[in-house]
Amino acid sequence: MSIRVSHVHGEHIAVEAADGTEILRYVYRPDPDPFEAPKPYAHPVRTLAGRTVTGYRPSDHRWHKGLQMTASHLSGQNFWGGNCYVHGQGYLAMPERVGSMRHDGFPVFAVEDDRLTFAEELTWVENGGAQWAREERGLTVHSVDQEAGAWALDWSIRLTNIRDAPLAFGSPTTAGREMAGYTGLQWRGPRDFTGGSAFAAEGDTGAEKLMGTQGPWLAFTTEHDDVDGHSTIVFAHAPENLDQKTAIHESHWFVRAEPIPTVAFSWAFFEEFELPPGESFAYRYRVVVADGAWDRERVGTYLEGLPW
Template sequence: MSIRVSHTHGEHIAVAAADGTEILRYVYRPDPEAFESRKPYAHPVRTLAGRTVTGYRPNDHRWHKGLQLTASHLSGQNFWGGNSYVHGRGYLPLPERIGSMRHDGFPAFTVEDDRLAFTEELTWVENGGAEWAREARGLTVHSVDEEAGAWALDWSIRLTNIRTEPLVFGSPTTAGRELAGYTGLQWRGPRDFTGGTVFGPDIDGGAGADAGKLMGTQGAWLAFTTEHDEVDGHSTLVFAHAPENLDERTAIHESHWFVRSEPIPSVAFSWAFHEEFTLPPGETFGYRYRVVFADGAWDRDRVAAHLARLPW
């Protein structure tokens, strides 16, 4: 299935399916609110049927913006946005901790009939203006399959520490709050995903609060399905790790799922859920992720079969 790509320079990149449905908008224009941690994000994201499957600036967490790469606790700075967790004091508005990610350019940008692939260069900047890290980010839209009712987005990161000191990656859980290990690539769903059903290859999380059964667990993939408001239909999102992410010989740190269905729908590929990890000066780490956006309420067998047809 062919796609159409448009680029509004300095603003965003948009991808539309053959029928004109915009399925992805990647926004790299800096947000006006520094407290929300200025950084690129993907929103709106839609299924091929046009169902919106990302949330943007919900009233409970204004800094949640579609699909975005974050670091909630990084050497005392907050690249997630919003209130910062401080052990013994809870969440506090500490604007002096809020960092940002500066868009520096697109060194590679390729559009084919059914595939978009680009590389983005970014600099991670702490609140005082010091440059802490260089990132090479890759996004690829592919496998746009009208028959399956699904398409895939691959998101990769290679991050290099450009400080003279180590970068220490953590999360609210490593700072003392239980079951709040959010950091890394994060998805925020719209409100009709609240109470949705979550499951993995070997675990049935169930709907609503039962999704917490997968909190802090590990697995090759996780699926989140819901029934939409206003329209008669379901959507399923599948979050999948590249094989090397789960290999202790190649990953800088083991990954765990951060997942909630209630009170808010959110999933993160957490790279520092239970423990911190350190990136020495001059060193680089990388991860690759895949998200499949599908129409319909998929079950475990259908998810597994679809992922098997999408080699890395």
């Protein structure tokens, strides 16, 4: 199925399906509020039927913006946005700890009939202005399939420490808050995903039971308000992410359906890890956006037919 791509220079990239439905908008213009940890994000993200599956600046967490790369605890800085968790004191407004991710350019931008691939260069900047890391980000929109009612977004990161000291990656859980290991690539769902159903490749279902677990993929499905229909969003790891020989640190799912709908590919849920000066790490992820209430079998079959 063909796609149409538009680029408003300095602002965003938009992808439309053949019928004109905008299925992805990737926004990289500078975000005006430093407390929200300015960084590029994907919103709105929509199914082929036009149903929105991302939330933007919800009243409970204004710094949640669609699908975005984050780092909640990084060597004393907050690249997640908003309040900072401090053990024994809870969440505090500490704007002096909130960093940002600066868009530097698109060295690769390629559009085919049914595929968009672009690479983005970014710099992670701590609150005082020091440049801490260089990121090479890759996004690919592909497998736009009207018959299947689904399309896929691949999102990769390669991060290099450009400080003269190690970068220590953690989460609120590593700082002392139980089962709050959020960090890494994060999705915030719209309000009608609240109370939705989460399930994984095997084992228990439900966000509470899946919190802090591991696995190759996790899916989240809901029935929408306003329209009669369901949507499913699937979060999948590339195989090397789960390989202890290739991944810098093991990943766990951070997932909630209540009080807010969110999923993160947490790379530092229970334990911190360090990235030495000059060293890099990389992860690859896949997000599938589908119409309908998919079950475990359908998700598994679809992912098997979409090799890396």
